[in-house]
Amino acid sequence: MPVFNITVYALLVGAFWVFFLPVEKLVKSVVHIEVARSAVSLGIVLCVIGLLVHQTALAGMVYLLAFALCLGAFGLGLLVDRKYPYMLALVFVTLCPVLLILKLNRLAELSAVLCYLCLILGITKDIFHTKLVTGATHA
Amino acid sequence: MLKQAVILCMLSFGILTSTSVAAQTSLDYYKKVFKLWGIQVDTLAPELTQPATATGGNAQQPTDRTDTNRGQAMDGRYLLVLASQSKNILQAENATLGYQNVIVICDAGEQVASVFGVSCTFDKLNYAEQNPNLSSVADTIKQTAWSTNVNGVNYHVLPQVLLITPQYQESLGFYYKALARSQETAGAKPTKVTGNSIAQNLLSTFKDSALFKGTVYILVLLVFGAVLRQPLAVLFHQPRLLLHRELYLQLAQRAAVLVTYNYTKLTVIFLVLALCYIPVFYTLTSLAGLPSDSGYPLSYIAATLNPFDTQAFGAAQTLFRVGLQFYLYTLALFGFLVILPHLARVVTSASQRIVHVQLNPSFVKWLIPSTVLVNGLALTFGDLQTSAGLVLLSAVVLVTVLVYIQSRHIDYAGLFTATQRRLTMFGLLAGLTLTTAYPMLQQTRPTDYAFEPLIGIKDEVIVFPYSKKWGSQVLFEPYYYTGPSRVYADSYLIYAPNTNRVVNKPLTRFSDAGNITLISENPDAVFETILKTPKLEKYLSTTDFSPLATVDFAPTATVSSPTAQAQLSVNCNLSPPPAAIKLTTVVLDRFAHTYGTTTEANALIDPVITESERIMNFPGCRAETGVETFEIPLDPHTLPQDYAVLLVSGLDPQYLAGFKLVVGRTELPLKYLTKEVLTTAKYTVLYTSPSTSDTLTNYSTQVRTDFQVELTDDSRGYDLSAPINALLKMGVLSNPFSIWTDTPNELLQKL
Numbered sequence: 050m051p052v053f054n055i056t057v058y059a060l061l062v063g064a065f066w067v068f069f070l071p072v073e074k075l076v077k078s079v080v081h082i083e084v085a086r087s088a089v090s091l092g093i094v095l096c097v098i099g100l101l102v103h104q105t106a107l108a109g110m111v112y113l114l115a116f117a118l119c120l121g122a123f124g125l126g127l128l129v130d131r132k133y134p135y136m137l138a139l140v141f142v143t144l145c146p147v148l149l150i151l152k153l154n155r156l157a158e159l160s161a162v163l164c165y166l167c168l169i170l171g172i173t174k175d176i177f178h179t180k181l182v183t184g185a186t187h188a
Numbered sequence: 189m190l191k192q193a194v195i196l197c198m199l200s201f202g203i204l205t206s207t208s209v210a211a212q213t214s215l216d217y218y219k220k221v222f223k224l225w226g227i228q229v230d231t232l233a234p235e236l237t238q239p240a241t242a243t244g245g246n247a248q249q250p251t252d253r254t255d256t257n258r259g260q261a262m263d264g265r266y267l268l269v270l271a272s273q274s275k276n277i278l279q280a281e282n283a284t285l286g287y288q289n290v291i292v293i294c295d296a297g298e299q300v301a302s303v304f305g306v307s308c309t310f311d312k313l314n315y316a317e318q319n320p321n322l323s324s325v326a327d328t329i330k331q332t333a334w335s336t337n338v339n340g341v342n343y344h345v346l347p348q349v350l351l352i353t354p355q356y357q358e359s360l361g362f363y364y365k366a367l368a369r370s371q372e373t374a375g376a377k378p379t380k381v382t383g384n385s386i387a388q389n390l391l392s393t394f395k396d397s398a399l400f401k402g403t404v405y406i407l408v409l410l411v412f413g414a415v416l417r418q419p420l421a422v423l424f425h426q427p428r429l430l431l432h433r434e435l436y437l438q439l440a441q442r443a444a445v446l447v448t449y450n451y452t453k454l455t456v457i458f459l460v461l462a463l464c465y466i467p468v469f470y471t472l473t474s475l476a477g478l479p480s481d482s483g484y485p486l487s488y489i490a491a492t493l494n495p496f497d498t499q500a501f502g503a504a505q506t507l508f509r510v511g512l513q514f515y516l517y518t519l520a521l522f523g524f525l526v527i528l529p530h531l532a533r534v535v536t537s538a539s540q541r542i543v544h545v546q547l548n549p550s551f552v553k554w555l556i557p558s559t560v561l562v563n564g565l566a567l568t569f570g571d572l573q574t575s576a577g578l579v580l581l582s583a584v585v586l587v588t589v590l591v592y593i594q595s596r597h598i599d600y601a602g603l604f605t606a607t608q609r610r611l612t613m614f615g616l617l618a619g620l621t622l623t624t625a626y627p628m629l630q631q632t633r634p635t636d637y638a639f640e641p642l643i644g645i646k647d648e649v650i651v652f653p654y655s656k657k658w659g660s661q662v663l664f665e666p667y668y669y670t671g672p673s674r675v676y677a678d679s680y681l682i683y684a685p686n687t688n689r690v691v692n693k694p695l696t697r698f699s700d701a702g703n704i705t706l707i708s709e710n711p712d713a714v715f716e717t718i719l720k721t722p723k724l725e726k727y728l729s730t731t732d733f734s735p736l737a738t739v740d741f742a743p744t745a746t747v748s749s750p751t752a753q754a755q756l757s758v759n760c761n762l763s764p765p766p767a768a769i770k771l772t773t774v775v776l777d778r779f780a781h782t783y784g785t786t787t788e789a790n791a792l793i794d795p796v797i798t799e800s801e802r803i804m805n806f807p808g809c810r811a812e813t814g815v816e817t818f819e820i821p822l823d824p825h826t827l828p829q830d831y832a833v834l835l836v837s838g839l840d841p842q843y844l845a846g847f848k849l850v851v852g853r854t855e856l857p858l859k860y861l862t863k864e865v866l867t868t869a870k871y872t873v874l875y876t877s878p879s880t881s882d883t884l885t886n887y888s889t890q891v892r893t894d895f896q897v898e899l900t901d902d903s904r905g906y907d908l909s910a911p912i913n914a915l916l917k918m919g920v921l922s923n924p925f926s927i928w929t930d931t932p933n934e935l936l937q938k939l
Contacts, residue, residue, distance in 0.1 A: 051627035054567035057579060058623045061560045061586075062616050068556070068590065069601055069612070087594040091587065098583045105576055112577055116584045125538040128545060153486070183546040 053104065057097055064093035126170040127178055134174065138167035214807035217766040218293060218351060219268055221805075225361050226368030229268040229291065266344075270295050272813075289335070291344045293351065319751060320355035321823040329359045352804050353820055354768075444532065447525055458522040461515070468512065489516065547592065553603040555589055557612045564619035568626050635661055642667040642909050642927075653870075653928035658921075663913045668905035673929035675908060678921055679707055679871055679890035682897055682911040689883045692895040698724050703881045706874040706888075713889035714865050714874075715833045716796050719776040722831065727875040728861045733846050735836040736865055737858040741829050741851075750852070752822040756836065757846035760809035760816050764843035769804040771822075774833040801826055806839060815845045824851060834858070835866075873930050892920065 066072070068090040076084045102109040126134060141164035148157035215231050222229045267287040271294045329350060335342035350356040422429045429435055447454065472485040492513050559582045566575040593600050604612065642664040643650060652673075658664075669675060675683040680692045687703075695706070695717050706727060708714050718724050718738060725738055754771065758764055777797050804820045836847050841863055849856045864872045877884075895918070897911045908927070915921050 053572060054575075054627075055623050058560075058564045058567045059620060061563055061582075062620055064586070065556055065560050065616065068593075069604075069609075071601070087590055091590050091594075094583055094586045094590065098580065098587075101576055101580055101583070104572065109576065109580055112580045113584065116581045120581075120584055120588065121538070121542065124542050124545075128538075128541045155486075181548055181551050183548055 053100075057100060060093050060097050060100075064090045064097075067093065123170070127174050127181070131171060131174055131178075134167045134171035138164045138171065141167065214295070214766070214809055215268065215270055215273075217805075217807040218270075221351065221357070221361075222266070222268060222291070222364065225364040227266055227291075227364050229266045230287075231268050232273055265289070266291050268293070287341065289342045289344070291346065293346050293348055295348045318821050319823050319825075320353050320821045321825075329356060329363070348807075349819065349821070352807060352818060354802050354805055356821075357805055444529070448529055451526075451529065454522060454525050458519070458526045461519045461522055464515065464519075468515070471508075492516065546596075549598070549603055552589060552593065552598070553600075556586065556600075557616060559585055561615055561619050564616075564623050568619075568623045637661050637663045639663055639665050641665050642912065652932075652934045653926050655924045655926055657924035658916065663916060664909040666907045667909045668901075669908050670905035671929070671934055673931040673934050674705070674876075676707070676871065676926075676928050676930075677908075677912050677915055678925045679709065679888040680895055680911070680915055680920070681705065681707075681884070681886035682908060682915075683899060683906050684884050687882065687884045688899055690886060690897045690899060691883060692886045692888065692891050692897075694891045694893075695887045695889045696720070698887050699885075700724075700727070703877040703884045705876040705884060705886045707871050707886065708865060708874050708889045709868060709871050710889040711866050711868065712796070712798075715774045716776075717889075718833060718861075719774065719796060719831060725859060725861070728865060730860050730862045732860065733844070734860040734863050735841045735844055735847065736861045736863060737834045737847070738832070738861065739834055739849065739856050739858050740831045741827060741856070742831065750824070752824040752827055752852075753850045754803055754820040754822055755817055755846070755848040755850065756804065756820060756844070757815050757817045758806070758809060758839070759843055759845040760813040761811050762843055763811050764806070764808060764839060766808040767806045767839045768802050769806050769836065769838040770800050771803045772798060772800040772835040772837060773828050774798050774835070775828045775830045797828075799826070799828070800837075802838075817846070827851070833861075841866075871926070871928065876930070893918070895920075 068086055072089075073084045073086050076082060098109075098113065102113070105112075141160045144160045145157050145164070148154075148160055219229050219231055265287065266289040268291045271292060335344045337343075346360070350360050422435060468489075469485045472488050489512070492509055493516060495513075495517075563575075563579055563582050566578050601609070638659075638661060640662055642656065643654065644656075652675075669683060672685055674681060674685070681690050684690055695708070695713055698706075698717055698721050700723055704727075706724075714724075714728070718728070722738075756769065775797050777795055803822060804818060806818070809816050834849070836844065847858070849858060862874065864874055871888075871890075895911075895915065899906060901907075912921070912925075912927075
């Protein structure tokens with residue numbers, strides 16, 4: 050599938066160039082039309098999404114929604130007070146032995162994974178928050 | 189509301205009496221059919237068929253009689269008996285005492301005139317020789333089902349064919365459903381029964397009652413009226429307002445306010461319902477008798493959640509499960525209502541935080557080009573399957589960042605210095621060049637294969653078949669075989685002893701010249717080839733009975749024949765379960781055969797026409813019956829008029845003992861084909877020539893292109909890797925592929 054791969058990458062590079070280079074001046078001088086660069090870039094990225102969704106027979110749409118949800122949740126996790134992820138991790142880790150005593154092993158496993166994710170989120174926030182967000186402190 | 193919910197919940201769990209699963213016999217099947225039609229039937233104990241001395245000569249009572257209704261007149265209930273059951277006259281007469289309605293199913297042509305004063309001979313119509321699709325037959329069925337009164341007992345004498353032929357069964361069902369409704373309308377005398385029976389009867393009749401339908405209609409009207417009250421008022425007074433989003437926001441807010449206002453009540457109901465989980469777990473564990481298996485209640489609950497199974501639970505009268513399902517959904521609904529305000533608050537708060545976040549310009553600056561570049565590398569060195577997820581994730585990130593930059597009015601290009609700009613442009617250009625050039629470079633370069641052992645594992649004993657997984661650009665080191673069997677790689681024959689050359693060809697190009705062998709994994713392809721090349725038939729035919737056969741309908745002119753009949757013999761010694769028997773006919777599509785399917789326009793046409801029809805509802809049979817033959821009427825118009833492949837399916841072939849097809853008065857000559865053709869899970873050798881010669885041709889359903897192997901073995905044996913490597917390069921082997929021999933479980937290697 051090299052042609053498809055090349056097309057997708059070319060479109061992504063094109064989206065960047067449209068956004069990065071003063072394309073609107075060129076277009077205006079040639080066809081005298083005002084062009085919103087960000088809208089064109091966005092349109093190209095949406096074209097890429099459309100191509101992938103078509104190629105993956107709508108399975109891509111499920112991926113897309115899941116990624117959007119995960120990204121939003123991750124963003125929220127980075128922005129909330131740092132105590133919340135750690136407190137949630139504490140709750141889940143406390144729940145683990147209780148569930149194990151009740152012999153609900155699957156739920157205990159789920160609880161352990163959730164605890165692990167909360168810890169990862171907390172640590173990621175501690176390390177990267179100040180670098181990613183302007184004016185952020187270790188809240 | 190809380191009180192009502194608790195009472196409803198308790199009621200649901202109060203109904204714990206569920207009918208246990210009984211052995212599946214024809215009588216059980218018929219009982220189930222009548223119950224589905226709304227006829228409450230009881231059956232006789234199996235011991236009734238035993239001689240009187242065996243049971244002490246005592247009259248047997250119907251098995252379904254409970255302590256509560258024993259000895260009372262069986263108003264509204266039916267006794268269901270098989271003609272073959274009533275061999276003991278005394279017992280049969282006693283058993284019917286108290287019943288005003290008796291249904292006699294005449295199985296195997298048994299005469300019961302001496303027992304009940306009614307006969308199984310039918311002078312009205314011989315159903316087995318009629319076209320079941322004729323509407324006049326349906327009318328006659330209603331006449332047959334009409335009861336005969338003998339000594340104050342209504343006897344419904346039904347030939348078995350009416351219950352096993354789907355069309356007849358449907359027509360009969362119309363009559364009995366109407367009968368059940370009429371009895372409900374007439375009303376039965378109230379009897380003193382237990383609380384559970386009341387609940388069961390109420391539940392079983394409520395669904396068909398006018399009250400239920402009226403309640404549903406009123407509920408739907410109420411819901412629609414409540415939801416659409418404002419839009420309808422607006423539509424009537426100010427239709428333009430319907431285009432304003434404030435109207436819809438107001439509607440959503442109203443629902444939110446309702447939930448918020450009643451939040452405390454909702455929480456209390458949810459907590460009470462959640463507490464009910466304790467008795468539910470206890471009940472499930474005690475019912476199953478598995479106190480040590482803590483996972484059982486969870487798996488039971490998970491299996492109960494499927495809403496599409498409600499009808500099945502109802503039909504099986506597992507009312508506890510219906511109640512549990514209702515409870516679980518109620519709990520989920522209240523849980524959702526309790527969580528909803530919190531969830532809405534979190535989503536609103538999260539959206540506001542994310543919308544107002546100020547990202548570091550340096551992070552935003554490099555995020556876009558680095559994302560694009562990573563995608564470039566993934567698309568260059570990976571295929572779409574592996575990189576689609578990454579590209580979609582990147583697309584979400586890019587859309588988010590672009591929207592962020594646009595909303596903050598950031599001069600994106602201004603974030604870069606001149607050197608950074610040049611570097612970025614160069615990096616992306618290099619990526620684009622690499623993405624374009626790398627696949628072309630790969631194509632021109634000779635493939636650098638890696639070699640690995642064909643038999644990788646070092647177990648002491650390895651037997652065929654052997655499954656081999658392979659990586660890309662991998663070939664196998666020589667592996668020498670010295671065994672006596674023919675060796676196959678997937679559907680390709682790669683070695684045959686005492687032969688100099690092996691040629692693999694698609695089965696569609698079958699020719700019986702020379703020495704041949706036939707293998708298959710795809711019955712449809714075999715059917716198609718048989719229809720196109722009838723001479724293949726003789727290599728697959730068998731003298732034993734098989735559910736697969738060929739028949740030429742053309743000389744019998746099925747359309748002009750008024751009747752057609754299938755005669756199916758079932759071996760009851762193995763106690764076959766009830767099943768829906770289907771007759772599948774496969775004929776060649778004349779258009780596709782004439783014009784071919786190789787052109788683009790004709791490629792969509794299926795070269796064969798496959799028709800499948802349920803011909804019989806097999807009720808199961810008891811072991812003592814031996815081989816039982818069922819005569820099933822068929823509609824001659826549904827039969828093909830050409831050379832066809834026939835397949836009887838629905839019941840495991842081991843239970844089938846014979847199958848005949850009679851059109852008019854002529855029995856069609858069926859040519860049975862070996863059952864091996866129907867194998868789909870693995871490759872099967874269907875035929876192999878007895879003699880040996882220089883060249884052996886292997887015809888297979890899975891072979892697409894010809895493949896020839898020259899068999900030259902040295903002192904070490906024959907190198908199996910050589911043809912396998914050639915097949916790998918052709919790209920025709922699956923991953924993993926199977927190496928197998930015509931001798932099952934042959935020893936492959938012993939270290």
